[in-house]
Amino acid sequence: MKKVILPTDFSYNAYNAISYTMNLLKDEEATFYLLNTYTPAIYQTEYLLHSPGQIGLGDIYQSESINQLEELQKQLQKEFENPKHTILTHSAFNILVDEVSSMVANEEADMVIMGTQGATGAKEIFLGTHTVHVIKKATCPVIAIPSDFDYEKPLEILFPTDYEVAYTEEQLKALLDLAELHKSRIQVIHISSGYDLTEVQSENKAKLEKLLGKIPHLFHDLPSQEIITGINNFQLKNKMNMLVMIQNKHTFLESLFIEPVIKKIGFHVSIPFMVIT
Secondary structure: OEEEEEEOOOOHHHHHHHHHHHHHOOOOOEEEEEEEEOOOOOOOHHHHHOOHHHHOHHHHHHHHHHHHHHHHHHHHHHHOOOOOEEEEEEEEOOOHHHHHHHHHHHHOOOEEEEEOOOEEOOEEOOOOHHHHHHHHHOOOOEEEEOOOOOOOOOOEEEEEOOOOOOOOOOOOHHHHHHHHHHOOEEEEEEEOOOOOOOHHHHHHHHHHHHHHOOOOEEEEEEOOOOHHHHHHHHHHHOOOOEEEEEOOOOOOHHHHOOHHHHHHHHHHOOOOEEEEO
16 A cells, blocks of 8 residues: 655645645555644744743644645545545644655655645745755655646656666666556656766666566667756657656766756656656
C-alpha cells in the first residue's frame, strides 16, 4: 500500500495537486495524509514572550487548520469515492519543510505530492522556495504539480540522465511503479558533453536499460546544450506527461539544484516534475 503526503494551504493550486494525485493513484491501494502546517504570518511579541496557549493564539490557528482539513477530507471522499483510498488529516504548528520531513520518517511515506505554487490572500505560501526546500530535504520521491495542470495519464515520461550514476532498482522504484501502473513509455535523454561516453557511463547506460526491462523505453542522445534548454526543446517536439529526475550530488544535478535554477524549473516546467533522492 502506498503512503502519500499531500501538503495543502487550502488554495486552488494545492487542491489541484491533490486532485491530480487521486487520479494518478486511483487504481492503487493508498493512504493519503492531508498535511497543513500553521504559523502566524508575523511572530507577534506575545509569541516570543509567552506560549501560544496562554493567549489563545495557538488554539485559534489550530482550530482553523483542523476544521479546514476535515472539510477538505469530506470533499475529497465525496468527489473521489474510492474504496482503495484512505484519507487522513494532520495539522501541525511547524514549518512545512520540517513537518514533511518528520512525517516521511514517522509514517514511512513513499511519496510527497504538492503544488508548485499557491497563495492565501496576498501572502504566497508554496511559491517556488517551499517546493524547492521540500525537494532538497526529502528522503522520498517528491512530485511537484504545476499550477492549473489538468490531470493526464503519464503515458510518456521524460527521464534526463548523464549516465554518471549506477542506478539501483530501489532508487528507480517510484518511476518503475508508475510506469508499470500506467503502461508508460520512458524517454531517456542524454545531453552530450561533446565527447564519447566513458567506460563507466557506457556500463551505467547498460545497467539502466536492464533495470527498465520490459517497460517501453527509448534512449535519445541530444547535442551539447544547457540541461533546462535540452528538456524544453525535447518537450516542444515530443508530448511528455511527466518529468523525472534524480537528485544526486555527484552528477549534473549538483548544479541543477542551485536554488535559482530549480526555481526556474519549478516556475516554467509545464508538466508534473518528480524528483527522486
